[in-house]
Amino acid sequence: MIGCGSASGVSIPPFFVFPGKRMNSDLLNGASPGASGTMSESGWSNTDVFRKYLKDHFMKFAPGRQGEKIILLLDGHRSHVAVDLAEWAKQMNIIIFVLPAHTSHILQPLDVACYGPFQRIYNNLCHKVMRQTSAAITRYNICEIACKAYSKALCAENLHAAFQRTGIYPINKEAIPKEHMIPSEVFCSQTVANEDGNDSDATVEGGITTNAATPEDLFEKQTLKLKNVKSKLINKPRKTMSKLVSGKELTSDEVCEAIQQHIKDQQKPTKKPAKKTAKMSKLVKKSPMKKSVSPKPGPSHINLLASSESSCDEDIEDEEKCCVCGLFTPTALANAVSITFAKWAQCDGMVNGYPCNHWTHLIHCTNVRVIRRGDTFLCPHCEVMEE
Template sequence: MAKESVVNNYFDNLEQCLRKHDLLDKPHLIFNVNEKGLTCDHKPPPVIARADHYPPAVTSGKIQTVTLIGCGSASGYALPPYLIFPGKRLLPDLLEGSSPGATGTMSETGWSNSAIFRDFMENHSLKYIPGRSDEKVLLTLDGHRSHISVGLVDWAKDNNIILFILPAHTSHLLQPLDLACYGSFQHIYNYACHKLMRETAAAITRYNICAIACKVYHQALKPENLQSGFKRAGIYPLNKEAVPRQDLIPAELYTSDTDSDATVEGGICVDVADGYSMFADEDDDESDECCVCNLFTPKEVSGATSLIFTKWAQCDGMINGRPCLHWTHLAFCTEVSVVRRGYKFLYPHYKEEK
């Protein structure tokens, strides 16, 4: 849940970022991006009937989810939609009836991932962001792991795009698209699917879902809705009191004496000038290297484009009457991948040194 201190910290960081890059009065350079899942088994409209009667409703069969990535600015401009279909190969028929500029790609599950989101940023969003010249663009987005890959962060810095990560569990309060666009999107989408099935007796499939989604997208992400979303989120115009305080009260019930506001980042800004890295830990000591590869990060993951957690283990052996205390990368520099409680771990070179 969103704590008041977290939200306050977020707005302080947002204000600092907007002032630093002179974006307070430039709504055309402030964007929000978010995904929306689409299914063929839409929710039919309610039917009024007797209390003892349950009228049937017709929907299409379930298929894998199709994901739509939407993006819009505080000035009311919406980028063309970007769709992700489940499958291996993008057939032209999947995009039949799409709106101008709309495009798509494939994934095994129909959900987004780091590679797909980077393709959206590099080959889609950058092409349609209007009139930026050398000005910086602020992009607010949630902290899903597909949004914060190392490669994407570096690319954003090179292209003057400021990635501003929303605090966890605050999308319902701080995400403009969730606040004013995707709710109406779902209602319009359900109605459009129901109307198509009633008037044509056609089922909703992945071959006509794009045409429906594109029409609904431009109705839901119209300028008035986008402007309202950024206003309700307190992003533009900047308003630190935009979030109703009563919406933050439930989080106080889960506050304990051991909670520390300092451990919660209320807004992470990846900025070129700062050289700030959201993946770096100031407390890390690079002298703590693996005793096998003599590296802090294994070679196998050093070039990864997503977050990979590396497990370490400390040797329990004794050398000349003293604890060994060597650290080793599990799975990468030793055949051992897990060290369980009570297990005595000896690093690979222990026998040689002993």
């Protein structure tokens, strides 16, 4: 799913990418107004999908189109970088700015304050659907569930907080602590060399040389050697597309020319192909051909807003929450980064002649782990009354 929101608190309707070759309208059953989608062979976004998203979907709902320019912030995923997209963006008064590499977890607004709440709300809605309807989550109902979670997670409040926390709007250079931007210690440490050029049994700590007199110091010395090797490797110049566009305006003439030159350099043969021998030709015939696949999503991290931790439980009725902890999602699973399903059980007890019908988390809020068919389950309140 491709999501987008503005600093003014307006969210672009979601755009879904399904695996397949032909789009089926049934996949968008229950979609929110404006939501759309397309297909790709892998189910991931690629340059063609992103081009379709910008031209056919984004332009319909982008605010401020009365001759005003729009700044579109993107990460450096390869599907976002294309010369034809940059030329088209210039014509449409859109400035595409690529965030610096490896900073999306602290600079990309939706990663910082929206996708964390979206994941929790989506997980809770999946639990609710499976529990109430005994139906599985399939490609034909996932759009309806995701749209509900999207509208709640990308609300105006969360979007305002997202751009404020990243220091983008209002502009605040102090929003990101400096220690979050400094290089890792792995690339700053050094070993000490003797006068003869050999490594010594000493390490440098804050400018002070200490002798390696303990086993811990000896291990530290070997660790610093490894860090030194990594430092040399990381400082080696690399000719990659990410280095050309990282932290720059993609729609500028200089960047577009650099991208075109990079593509030409990649197409030039570096070495003459070696002549095939009989053995090599046999190996080529036997080796399986690799299928070309669309690029997978980049390493964007999920950050959870402390102010949005309870947002997923606010819209859930009290009858559907656990009678012990008063929550829909157990505290132990609240910050899980993967989909984890909580086990529930409904009380079979009677209170003043009426069924209790309280729901309770198994394992987390009771000592009961499994309920089998035909078993009678009592919530902790009914157990106390019965005793």
